[in-house]
Amino acid sequence: MSAPATDKTDLFRTLHRGRPHGDPLVLPGPWDAASARVFAEAGFPALATPSAGVAACLGYEDGATPADEMFAAVARIARAVDVPVSADVEGGYGLAPKELVERLLEAGAVGCNLEDSGPGGVLRDMRRHADYLAEVRAAAADRLFVNARVDTFVHGDGDPERAIERAAAYVAAGADCVYPILAPADVLPLLRSGIAGPLNMLARADGEGPSPAVLGELGATRVTFGPGLQRRSAAALREIAAALR
Incomplete structure (x- = not known):
């Protein structure tokens, strides 16, 4: 029997606390129920959906998935596993x-990613976005773990101080x-010194770039892969398809 939603949220929050240096929380990104089961059966204690990976699974370009379809996909993933699932819901x-909070909870999510850039990759006004996050927090209370994405390295000028x-x-x-x-690994120590609380970093799923352990040594609390695992899976399937020809 699955644990109650509040218990899963508490567990998810606990997984971020007091982690040993160099041992970040590694959260694979399932794009459907089948991939979620694979990751859960492999022993990962929690999962975090990537919006781009889910979009690809549903036949959409990144950023073009209708909200109803995204929440339905998250619900299928959350129902398929007993571990906590956090959902990437783009800009909300x-x-x-x-x-937003009600729909996340209805889908069975224990947390969410919310990015601070809008259509066309334009950074949102920092204060207005902070106010939005505060309203999400007030509506969710302790029922959701909120991961605030900072897009200065992908859509801004890449200045670490602006990110901080x-x-x-x-x-x-x-x-x-x-x-x-997309913050470079070499600025991670600076980010870590200037940012309070858990810090999420992106790792590549193809083995290129720093490993999750190295990112942990540099200051990451948790590591996610974006759509990297879905894209790697698709590449493997293309190879299988080519061999079948």
């Missing part, structure tokens, strides 16, 4: 904080974790 799909400034605003607004996506 224009939903009011209360509705945004991260501080989001933590003050109630974010449980911050995620400076």
Whole structure:
């Protein structure tokens, strides 16, 4: 029998706390129920869906998945496993904080990623986004773990100090974790020194770049892979398909 949702959220939050140096929480990104079961059966204690990977599974370009389909996909994934599942819900799909929280909880998610850039990769106003995160936190209370994505390295000027400034605003607004996506590994120690609380870093799924353990040594609390695992799986399937020809 699955654990109650509140128990799963508490477990997910606990997994981020007091981690030994160099031992980050590694969260694979399932794109459907079958991949979620594979990761759970492999022993991972929690999972984090990638919006781009789910979009590819559903036949959409990254960022083009309708909200209803994304929440339905998250629900299928959460139902398929007993471990906690956090959901990447991009920028929130224009939903009011209360509705966003309700839909995440209905889908069985214990947490969410919320990015601070909008259509066309334009960074949102930092203060307005912090206010939005604060409203999400108020609506969710302790029922969701909020991971605030910081997009300065992918859509901004890549200045670590700007990333730290945004991260501080989001933590003050109630974010449980911050995620400076595509931040270079060599700036991770600086980010770690300037950011309070858990820090999420992106690792490559193809073995290139720093391993999760190395990212942990540099200061990462948790490591995710974005759509990398789904894309690696698709590449393997293409090879199988070619061999069948």
